[in-house]
Amino acid sequence: MTSETLFHVQQSERQRAGRLKDRIFCCTVAGCLAGGADAVRDAIGREVEQRGLGAEVEVSGTGCMGLCSEGPLVRSSASDSIHTNVIPSDAPAIVHGSRPGALTPDHPFYAGQRRIILANSGHTDPERIADYIAAGGYHALLRAVTEMTPEQIVAAVRRSGLRGRGGAGYPTGLKWELVARQSSPVKYVVCNADEGDPGAFMNRSVLEGDPHRVLEGMAIAGRAVGAHQGYVYVRGESPLAVARLRTALDQARREGLLGERIFESGFNFRVDLRIGAGAYVCGEETALLASIEGKRGQPIPRPPYPPERGLWNQPTLINNVETFANIPTIVEKGGDWFASIGSPSSPGTKVFALAGRVARAGLVEVTIGSPLRKILYDLGGGVPAGYEFKAAQTGGPAGGCIPAAHLDVSMDYDSLQSIGTMMGSGGLIVMDTSTCMVDIARYFMEFCREESCGKCIPCRAGTVQMHDILARITRGEGREDDFLMLEELSGLLRTASLCGLGMAAPNPVLSTLRHFRNEYESHIREHRCPAGHCRMPAVRVSTEEVPA
Amino acid sequence: MNEIKGPTETKGPEKLLEEVMARHHYSGDALIEILHAAQLFHGCLSAPLLKEIARKLRLPPSRVLGVATFYHLFRFTPPTKHTACICIGTACYVEGAADLVEIVRRNGWNLDAVRCSGTCGLAPLVVCDGVTLRRATPAKLEDYLRSAAGPV
Numbered sequence: 001m002t003s004e005t006l007f008h009v010q011q012s013e014r015q016r017a018g019r020l021k022d023r024i025f026c027c028t029v030a031g032c033l034a035g036g037a038d039a040v041r042d043a044i045g046r047e048v049e050q051r052g053l054g055a056e057v058e059v060s061g062t063g064c065m066g067l068c069s070e071g072p073l074v075r076s077s078a079s080d081s082i083h084t085n086v087i088p089s090d091a092p093a094i095v096h097g098s099r100p101g102a103l104t105p106d107h108p109f110y111a112g113q114r115r116i117i118l119a120n121s122g123h124t125d126p127e128r129i130a131d132y133i134a135a136g137g138y139h140a141l142l143r144a145v146t147e148m149t150p151e152q153i154v155a156a157v158r159r160s161g162l163r164g165r166g167g168a169g170y171p172t173g174l175k176w177e178l179v180a181r182q183s184s185p186v187k188y189v190v191c192n193a194d195e196g197d198p199g200a201f202m203n204r205s206v207l208e209g210d211p212h213r214v215l216e217g218m219a220i221a222g223r224a225v226g227a228h229q230g231y232v233y234v235r236g237e238s239p240l241a242v243a244r245l246r247t248a249l250d251q252a253r254r255e256g257l258l259g260e261r262i263f264e265s266g267f268n269f270r271v272d273l274r275i276g277a278g279a280y281v282c283g284e285e286t287a288l289l290a291s292i293e294g295k296r297g298q299p300i301p302r303p304p305y306p307p308e309r310g311l312w313n314q315p316t317l318i319n320n321v322e323t324f325a326n327i328p329t330i331v332e333k334g335g336d337w338f339a340s341i342g343s344p345s346s347p348g349t350k351v352f353a354l355a356g357r358v359a360r361a362g363l364v365e366v367t368i369g370s371p372l373r374k375i376l377y378d379l380g381g382g383v384p385a386g387y388e389f390k391a392a393q394t395g396g397p398a399g400g401c402i403p404a405a406h407l408d409v410s411m412d413y414d415s416l417q418s419i420g421t422m423m424g425s426g427g428l429i430v431m432d433t434s435t436c437m438v439d440i441a442r443y444f445m446e447f448c449r450e451e452s453c454g455k456c457i458p459c460r461a462g463t464v465q466m467h468d469i470l471a472r473i474t475r476g477e478g479r480e481d482d483f484l485m486l487e488e489l490s491g492l493l494r495t496a497s498l499c500g501l502g503m504a505a506p507n508p509v510l511s512t513l514r515h516f517r518n519e520y521e522s523h524i525r526e527h528r529c530p531a532g533h534c535r536m537p538a539v540r541v542s543t544e545e546v547p548a
Numbered sequence: 549m550n551e552i553k554g555p556t557e558t559k560g561p562e563k564l565l566e567e568v569m570a571r572h573h574y575s576g577d578a579l580i581e582i583l584h585a586a587q588l589f590h591g592c593l594s595a596p597l598l599k600e601i602a603r604k605l606r607l608p609p610s611r612v613l614g615v616a617t618f619y620h621l622f623r624f625t626p627p628t629k630h631t632a633c634i635c636i637g638t639a640c641y642v643e644g645a646a647d648l649v650e651i652v653r654r655n656g657w658n659l660d661a662v663r664c665s666g667t668c669g670l671a672p673l674v675v676c677d678g679v680t681l682r683r684a685t686p687a688k689l690e691d692y693l694r695s696a697a698g699p700v
Contacts, residue, residue, distance in 0.1 A: 030666050030667050031666075031669050031670060035670065035680075035682060068668075068669025068670065069669040071669070071670075197664070198637035198641075198664040199637045199638030199639045199668055200664065200666075200668075201666030205666075236584070236621050237664075237665070237666075238666060274580070274581070275580070275584060276580075276621075277583070277584065277619030277620070277622060279620065280663070291580065292577075293577055294575075294576055294577040294578055294579035294581075294615065295579075295611075295615060296614055296615055296618040297618065297619070298618075353668060355638075355639035355671060356638075356639050356642050356643070356668075356671075357642070357643075361668065361669035362669045393638065429638050429668075431642055435642055443641055447663065
């Protein structure tokens, strides 16, 4: 594809869309599909056909529109509104435009969001590359290849202040610079799409809803650091994401947007897929690289870091899906524009997967630094009536809990760290008073125990010991010295583990010990679970009433 | 890259697997892809099958077995007739997924668990033979399992 064809496709695609009276977008991402979105789409398609509106109304699939708990969602572009809880029999009313109760962009769930990564969701069909181009896609790649030097691209990313969205928050520009500086002729770009945190579905939704954005980001990265080969390492548990990526890759190759001589320049960039086989530890970068090489996904000690020696011992740039998804916008609008959004120390937006005991669950994209209260109450609609907020969990098994006292915390990397949790990849799970925090700590420890790769002893044995203690406490057999033992083991895992999995495994325990120590005390001293969740034998008669 | 399809009448699983290995140039780097394909075509990874893959890829059998047993998605016994996959991701756990496990066991279904199926807005989630039950409750699941299993 040349630059002229790119503009031509964009023009003709826009004209085609302009001739349509309405374009009806049906969410075709995992959440809504589980709720029967396929049948809804078929019904609307049939309705359009039966009424002979085929020339004026188009029915398309689209990416995640966010409000997953009220899916299947259907968006009408004519009225710019979103229908919720759609069933197939709603098709006539939707095509006619008379179904009441559709949400408009000023609905609190949408008004509080700032969409950069999810900008195309609800507006383009992830299975049509022309849609992505019409929305301005691959224009950033064109600029990066024809107008910018690799140094200029790296400088733009540095200026943007973008930090890695996988959880650790390492400055992306610095990482790019490190890889670009290596003199090796062979380098790799790897997209970490092994989103394994339980309760997190941001990356999966981006891949299912806008796969070209990620591929474009990777190609720009390849140009910036001097790599000609990229890999997307995607979770095997997300078959739809794999399928959408395959489709997108085929299209981009066919259009010459990936492959040899992109935009008739000397720049070549191929992307291949690698499908994971279910191992949480493969989200750790060195384990991920081992897995791409067809080995057991076990981490190796760093340094050397992958930017120096990574895949097949060559310099390798590894970024998360969401990090790459930010790149096209940064190249197009400039680093300074991006740096002006969000908080100065962590600019940009972050996608959170809001779930648990909250009225409106789903995917939200907000500027970094938004207060937690705004996300939970304005966007999420708060905790449903009859329940009481207890804590929000971020960062999955490596993160911690935010208690009610910190509801106004600014959701950015540093503020979250200061209260003992972390941004993580974006899972945000709301818990009410019926959730036992000791049991949640046990749940995450069980997860880490199961997922520990077994290479280093602190993690392999430490998670077993910590889980045993926590399980004992939830059975009502806790001992006074368990506090000390948990803290000691936590310190050991943090300092002596080989990789991030083991180092972060104690975080949920430390965080719940910090904010909910009283619950541990009730379990151990009174053999009582304040949340009424843990079933314990009545060993000791307590004078206090046991809640039902 | 075409989507990998299961065995058909004209092509047996051995032939299909051979094609996948050839496409990857019998390279050890592609071991995980090849294991994925082998499981898809044969239903599970049996010991003779793993040995055969090792021979074809010129890898030590220990390496092939080591990789296959490391990852959760590979199985070594044939799948059973009915499988219920319960999501035990955080959102589903908080919403009571643990109570559903017992129900599946009691109904004699094969129990599978996934750490997060990425559909947290509809927690808790159970996938029974490919059919998704959202916001599952013990009663709802019990009813479904009984009606779906039919006469054995």
